[in-house]
Amino acid sequence: MIAIIDYDAGNLTSVSRALFHINVENVITNDIKLIESAERIIFPGVGAAGSAMKSLIRLGLDDAIRQAVESGKPVLGICLGTQIILQESRENQAKCLGIIDGSVRAFSEIFQSKGIKGLKIPHMGWNRIALKADHPVFAGLKENDEFYFVHGYYPLPDNLSQVIATTDYVIEFPSIIGMNNIVATQFHPEKSGNPGLTILKNFSSWEPC
Amino acid sequence: MLSKRIIPCLDVREGRTTKGIKFENNVDIGDPVEMALMYYEAGADEIVFYDITASHEKRDIMIDVVRKVAETIFIPFSVGGGIRTIEDMRDVLLAGAEKVSVNSAAVRNPEIISHGAAAFGSQCIVLGMDVKHVGKSEKIPSGYEIVINGGRKYMGMDALAWALKGQALGAGEICLNSIDADGTKDGYELILTELISSRVDIPVIASGGAGQPVHLRDVLTQGKADAALIASMVHYGTYTIPKIKTYLDDQGVKIRSTW
Numbered sequence: 448m449i450a451i452i453d454y455d456a457g458n459l460t461s462v463s464r465a466l467f468h469i470n471v472e473n474v475i476t477n478d479i480k481l482i483e484s485a486e487r488i489i490f491p492g493v494g495a496a497g498s499a500m501k502s503l504i505r506l507g508l509d510d511a512i513r514q515a516v517e518s519g520k521p522v523l524g525i526c527l528g529t530q531i532i533l534q535e536s537r538e539n540q541a542k543c544l545g546i547i548d549g550s551v552r553a554f555s556e557i558f559q560s561k562g563i564k565g566l567k568i569p570h571m572g573w574n575r576i577a578l579k580a581d582h583p584v585f586a587g588l589k590e591n592d593e594f595y596f597v598h599g600y601y602p603l604p605d606n607l608s609q610v611i612a613t614t615d616y617v618i619e620f621p622s623i624i625g626m627n628n629i630v631a632t633q634f635h636p637e638k639s640g641n642p643g644l645t646i647l648k649n650f651s652s653w654e655p656c
Numbered sequence: 657m658l659s660k661r662i663i664p665c666l667d668v669r670e671g672r673t674t675k676g677i678k679f680e681n682n683v684d685i686g687d688p689v690e691m692a693l694m695y696y697e698a699g700a701d702e703i704v705f706y707d708i709t710a711s712h713e714k715r716d717i718m719i720d721v722v723r724k725v726a727e728t729i730f731i732p733f734s735v736g737g738g739i740r741t742i743e744d745m746r747d748v749l750l751a752g753a754e755k756v757s758v759n760s761a762a763v764r765n766p767e768i769i770s771h772g773a774a775a776f777g778s779q780c781i782v783l784g785m786d787v788k789h790v791g792k793s794e795k796i797p798s799g800y801e802i803v804i805n806g807g808r809k810y811m812g813m814d815a816l817a818w819a820l821k822g823q824a825l826g827a828g829e830i831c832l833n834s835i836d837a838d839g840t841k842d843g844y845e846l847i848l849t850e851l852i853s854s855r856v857d858i859p860v861i862a863s864g865g866a867g868q869p870v871h872l873r874d875v876l877t878q879g880k881a882d883a884a885l886i887a888s889m890v891h892y893g894t895y896t897i898p899k900i901k902t903y904l905d906d907q908g909v910k911i912r913s914t915w
Contacts, residue, residue: 460752465730494777567859567882569779569828573659573701573912593659593912595732597779597828615657638732638754640696640915 449473449651450485452512452528454492454502462491462525465637469644471651479511487651488515491637492527496551496600497539499527509544516546516629523584523650524631529624530602532631538600547626549604554616563617569599574634576612576622584630584649585611585623592642594634596622601633628655659912660876660904661701661883662897663861664890666691668737669708671717675891682708685891689724695890696729698897699915703729704757704831704861704885707737715744719751726752736784736831745772749780757831759784760804763811763818766825773826782861783827787815787848788835800848807835819852830856831885833863841867841888849879861885869895869903876909 451462453475466473473489474481482488490512492499503509516522524532531543536551543551554568573593578585601620604610611630614622622633630650636643666673666688673691674682685691692703705725707718715738722735735748736757745756756776762769762783772781788807792799800815819830832852834845844865853860862881866872872884889895901911 460750461726461754464727464752468727468730493779565854568857569859570658571779571829571859572661572882574657589914591914593914596658617657638730640731642915644730 448485449487449489450482451475451489451491452482452508453477454499454506454508459491461635462489462637465644465647466651469648469651471647477506477508479507482508482511482515485520487521487523488512489523489525489650490528490531490631491525492531493597494527495538495541496527496530496536496543497541499531500541500543503531503544512544513546519628519655521650521653521655522629524629525637526598526633526635529631529633530600532624532629533602533604536600546629547604547609547624548606549602549609551600552603552620553600554618555599557618561618566617569597570616571597573639574614574616574622576614576634578612578623579610582611582625582630584646584653586649587645588642594622594632594636594639594643596634598633602631657910658882659701659910660881661861662699662872662900662904662911663702663704663883663885664695664700664897665704665706665863665885665887667706667708667887668718668721669710670714671721673891674708675888688721689728692725692733693728695897696731699901699912700731700897701912702731702883703733705733705735705737705753707735709738712738712740715747719747722748722751722753734782736782740768742768742771742775745776749776755780755782755829757782757784759786762822763802763804763813766821769822769825769827773828778826778828781827782829782831783819783822784831784833785815785818785822786833786835787845789845789848798851800851803835815848816851816855819856823856823858827858829859829861831861831863832881833885834865837865838863840865843867843871844875844879844881844884846874846879849875849881853880853882859883869900872900873904873907873909876904
């Protein structure tokens, strides 16, 4: 059973529906006991980092997520869920979970500092990923497969060996990060057609060593 | 880099896809869930559903369609038409739509954009704009005016000013429909699209006028659109999405080529 963590951060049903479509049992929940007993955790979300962190703390889910990570069970972050795994976000200067060292940066700031003009923000739509290393959760993808993104901020781990893939939006930004039993995508696998479903399928049978 | 998106648009009336010219003479052209699946498998990057059911009491039929579509396709889709309140938005989003689009309701009550963005996030609020060319004047400096009711009612609002206001209020995307080009199959309104897309920071979907693949190329390059809406050119089998994408790829437009 996969527990999809419910912390009032946007529409979680799309992740659930995609999992059911590939015959993976799942439950959307904020019940800490259920999260503890789940084999795997998906930590999704859309919205702003600050309000998401407030909800997590109010529901006691911040510790539940840290414990899940420590327990060694597979954890998948998606979009805002990916950003919140880092230490802090430029979005509302929010302090985040700090599971992976690093911060969440704004496209607007990096574009301004590099004098890049005319790019739309959010980065919304389909884009490719360049895998930096083989990873079982991202096996079986075709080279030109694209994934659906919608975000104005991106994750930047301090340790670049935790960057699993990058994506080009004039700047090259980390689009998949992870370490040990965590993988986290900035894009939405549940909205990325067959390549996205492949990732969810891989995750549902992933045994991190 | 981001791919330019190709987005089929389905007009849905009481649970069936219809096609009429300028909201009249609607003809049943199929089941929206089946059509969504067909376009998903053919490589559509997103799908737009426009609910043209006349009666607000029959909205549940559309919600049921949205739920079935969400169980069937795994790409983003948006729902517009008849969205008047935050509750209407919530119903559509909870049923599984990625985005909701507001058009005349936002013209009448711009706060629906900011309230919707605060409640659900900017990324799911699309501002739909119906626009007519009227010539430049003091009141309409861009020469393009906002209209509602399928183009029958002029609102005295400048299209560019409204686009910028919509963005400031929290819209995450603009779906820009030229009433002049709509249904002509002579091509998108390139000047209007370029005017709006180059001035806003949020993505712009061009709508109205698509008849041939070259029209998509032009609006995605000259028109600076981020996405192109298509309807009749694919609904009747004149073109397929893979054929359009192959053409665009040959023309140097970055598109999503595998799915």
